[in-house]
Amino acid sequence: MHPGLSDNWVSVVLIFMLLIIAWSLVGKPVAYRPRHISLRKLPFIGQALHTMVTRPWVLLLFRFMFVAIFLLVIISGLFGTPIAERNLATTLTWTLWWTGLIIATYFLGSAWCAVCPWDVLATWLVRLRLWRRGSNINSFNLRVPKSIRNIWLASAMFIALTWLELGFGLTVSPYATAILSLVIVILAVLSQVIYERKAFCRYFCSVGRTIGFYASLSPLALRPVDQNICADCKTLECFKGTEDIEPCPTHLVIGRSQQNTFCTSCGACTQSCPYQNVNWAIRKSGAEAIYHVRPSWDESWFILILVALTSFHGITMLPVWEAWISQWAQMIGDSGQLLWSFSSGMFISLMVPIGMFAFIIKLIQFLLSDQELEFKRLFALFGMAFLPLAFAYHLAHNLNHLVRESRGITEVFLNPLGSGTLPLSHHEVHLRHMNPLISQDILFALQAGLMMFGFWFAIRILLQRMDSLAITHSAVNTVIKSGMLVLISGVSLFNLWLLIQPMVMRM
Amino acid sequence: MNSYKIMNKNSFIKTILVLLGVSLSLHALAHHVLGRPSYSLGEDSNTPPSMQVETQIGDYYVTYMAFPAFPKANEPGRVNLYASRIDNGQSFTGKVTFSVMDDSWFSSKIETIGSQMSDDSVFRQGFIISEDGNYIIRAEFESGGEPYIIDFPLRIGEPLPIGPLGVSVAIIFLILISVNVIQRRRLQRMKTGRHHAETE
Numbered sequence: 001m002h003p004g005l006s007d008n009w010v011s012v013v014l015i016f017m018l019l020i021i022a023w024s025l026v027g028k029p030v031a032y033r034p035r036h037i038s039l040r041k042l043p044f045i046g047q048a049l050h051t052m053v054t055r056p057w058v059l060l061l062f063r064f065m066f067v068a069i070f071l072l073v074i075i076s077g078l079f080g081t082p083i084a085e086r087n088l089a090t091t092l093t094w095t096l097w098w099t100g101l102i103i104a105t106y107f108l109g110s111a112w113c114a115v116c117p118w119d120v121l122a123t124w125l126v127r128l129r130l131w132r133r134g135s136n137i138n139s140f141n142l143r144v145p146k147s148i149r150n151i152w153l154a155s156a157m158f159i160a161l162t163w164l165e166l167g168f169g170l171t172v173s174p175y176a177t178a179i180l181s182l183v184i185v186i187l188a189v190l191s192q193v194i195y196e197r198k199a200f201c202r203y204f205c206s207v208g209r210t211i212g213f214y215a216s217l218s219p220l221a222l223r224p225v226d227q228n229i230c231a232d233c234k235t236l237e238c239f240k241g242t243e244d245i246e247p248c249p250t251h252l253v254i255g256r257s258q259q260n261t262f263c264t265s266c267g268a269c270t271q272s273c274p275y276q277n278v279n280w281a282i283r284k285s286g287a288e289a290i291y292h293v294r295p296s297w298d299e300s301w302f303i304l305i306l307v308a309l310t311s312f313h314g315i316t317m318l319p320v321w322e323a324w325i326s327q328w329a330q331m332i333g334d335s336g337q338l339l340w341s342f343s344s345g346m347f348i349s350l351m352v353p354i355g356m357f358a359f360i361i362k363l364i365q366f367l368l369s370d371q372e373l374e375f376k377r378l379f380a381l382f383g384m385a386f387l388p389l390a391f392a393y394h395l396a397h398n399l400n401h402l403v404r405e406s407r408g409i410t411e412v413f414l415n416p417l418g419s420g421t422l423p424l425s426h427h428e429v430h431l432r433h434m435n436p437l438i439s440q441d442i443l444f445a446l447q448a449g450l451m452m453f454g455f456w457f458a459i460r461i462l463l464q465r466m467d468s469l470a471i472t473h474s475a476v477n478t479v480i481k482s483g484m485l486v487l488i489s490g491v492s493l494f495n496l497w498l499l500i501q502p503m504v505m506r507m
Numbered sequence: 508m509n510s511y512k513i514m515n516k517n518s519f520i521k522t523i524l525v526l527l528g529v530s531l532s533l534h535a536l537a538h539h540v541l542g543r544p545s546y547s548l549g550e551d552s553n554t555p556p557s558m559q560v561e562t563q564i565g566d567y568y569v570t571y572m573a574f575p576a577f578p579k580a581n582e583p584g585r586v587n588l589y590a591s592r593i594d595n596g597q598s599f600t601g602k603v604t605f606s607v608m609d610d611s612w613f614s615s616k617i618e619t620i621g622s623q624m625s626d627d628s629v630f631r632q633g634f635i636i637s638e639d640g641n642y643i644i645r646a647e648f649e650s651g652g653e654p655y656i657i658d659f660p661l662r663i664g665e666p667l668p669i670g671p672l673g674v675s676v677a678i679i680f681l682i683l684i685s686v687n688v689i690q691r692r693r694l695q696r697m698k699t700g701r702h703h704a705e706t707e
Contacts, residue, residue: 125679185679
């Protein structure tokens with residue numbers, strides 16, 4: 001079992017939270033000064049990066065590499081050993097990729113989407129080109145119907161994936177992991193065959209949407225090198241594409257966009273811009289989440305689902321989880337793999353934070369019944385404040401898995417199918433446990449830092465969103481702010497409590 | 508009272524439910540199963556089990572394993588079963604009867620392969636199956652006057668050569684070829700229509 005966060009660090013986080021709460025009661029949102037530094041302008045790195053983003057072969061090389069690894073994962077999963085910790089499919093997918101992805105998203109934004117093998121394979125198969133503008137002969141290129149031009153399907157996919165991961169035991173089944181990978185490739189192909197551009201990435205892919213939202217906290221994003229060039233541009237190649245280059249797969253005009261949530265970093269805009277004016281830029285961490293992400297009903301739901309399910313991950317890894325689920329199964333008369341008990345437990349975990357959020361909004365509405373505040377508007381507006389909490393806990397939790405469970409990954413790479421291997425012995429489990437990739441003290445410091453980071457950004461988003469409501473009456477402001485503060489603090493404290501608990505190893 | 512137990516009159520339905528649950532999760536285990544107790548060792552082969560299932564039924568946790576890693580026709584295999592009470596962790600020490608049946612649509616043949624007493628709390632049942640295929644191993648025991656029936660799937664021999672990879676490739680190509688044909692016909696119709704319009 002992984003030991004939980006130490007008391008000293010918990011005290012530091014609690015003191016920090018108290019100070020931030022006190023500040024939030026009197027503080028005002030920080031005035032925004034839009035600023036980013038294009039990496040293109042940096043000496044040495046700038047030129048190299050410019051070559052990388054404007055030449056298709058660099059990205060193509062990365063895509064080949066990731067597709068090759070993906071195919072190896074599938075082969076290992078289908079034909080390799082069923083021992084999860086010895087098979088590349090499970091160790092690479094769940095220990096390295098799924099945990100590392102969240103860390104990478106913070107530092108590299110949505111860069112993963114550019115090399116995502118699901119989309120790359122689907123694009124190669126449907127467009128019949130490895131790069132450049134592909135053929136339309138294998139696609140109906142229909143516009144996505146308005147009814148699904150939202151991320152409800154991505155939310156549903158996210159719930160389904162979590163159910164498969166935790167309830168069905170996907171993380172310990174190489175075979176099921178490979179099957180899931182194949183199914184998602186089929187879904188991506190199907191989407192490209194029916195709809196224009198990259199509807200799967202934009203509307204349906206829960207991994208892409210998770211990355212998209214988390215990337216809004218990242219200090220890295222694709223941005224114009226010179227804003228004025230984009231402001232004067234009439235041809236919009238970044239949006240429409242050129243004869244050779246695909247249009248923006250998610251319908252963005254990158255030069256004028258402040259929100260990168262739906263950017264897949266595919267490189268189409270960097271390659272199609274006749275002025276070569278789009279490149280990676282460094283910006284203030286979290287600025288996009290605080291100032292630019294537009295409130296949206298479906299996106300707010302997605303974020304709350306993210307909050308609920310990341311915490312649920314932690315709950316299922318508590319040592320008492322099995323006893324709870326077993327008792328629950330006996331109460332409801334479930335037997336076998338306890339899928340009904342698990343599903344109902346997951347549903348309750350999902351509904352509790354969302355229900356509390358809805359309840360507080362209803363309460364605010366009730367208390368301020370003369371203000372005509374719409375439920376949907378408030379729901380959409382404040383959902384975003386919970387994103388940093390989900391991100392911080394997700395990362396803190398995943399760090400635990402990554403640093404304690406990724407020992408031995410080299411052996412798995414050398415023998416991806418796990419031929420002739422035996423399950424981990426007690427001794428090996430113990431060794432892994434005792435020799436994390438980084439020291440436990442550093443891990444705890446990082447986890448505590450993340451919890452403070454999440455809380456700090458959640459409060460900043462809250463204050464900014466309060467400001468955008470433009471309510472002049474201070475009592476009204478106080479009621480709304482207090483309600484949201486209670487919930488943000490509640491979620492943070494619950495996540496902190498989860499981190500304090502010892503956590504069961506995944507494999 | 509004790510409605511969650513498998514009762515005689517509705518044991519069939521509940522067995523099916525358990526079977527479905529277990530079949531859906533061949534290797535699906537909670538990620539907390541880390542101990543490798545005696546029942547996880549195969550006496551006949553130094554391999555991991557081909558399948559390991561933990562399940563909860565009535566008053567018992569049941570752990571089941573099949574050895575060797577890849578059971579083959581006409582070669583000896585073994586199932587190990589371990590049952591412990593949920594409330595106090597006490598092992599079940601009665602008698603367990605194992606039977607096997609063909610898991611195909613039109614087969615109802617069931618054959619008892621043996622009854623075993625507890626050996627160090629583990630019920631070990633050897634088997635030799637003469638043909639490749641999908642089978643169900645059924646373990647039955649009685650406790651507190653209630654019958655318990657647990658079904659587990661077992662694969663003997665290699666699965667069909669056209670596996671999930673083949674199915675996926677077939678689905679993708681079927682989709683692509685169908686759309687390609689439809690699109691080409693549509694383009695052809697448009698071309699013909701345009702040609703007619705120009706000539707008139």
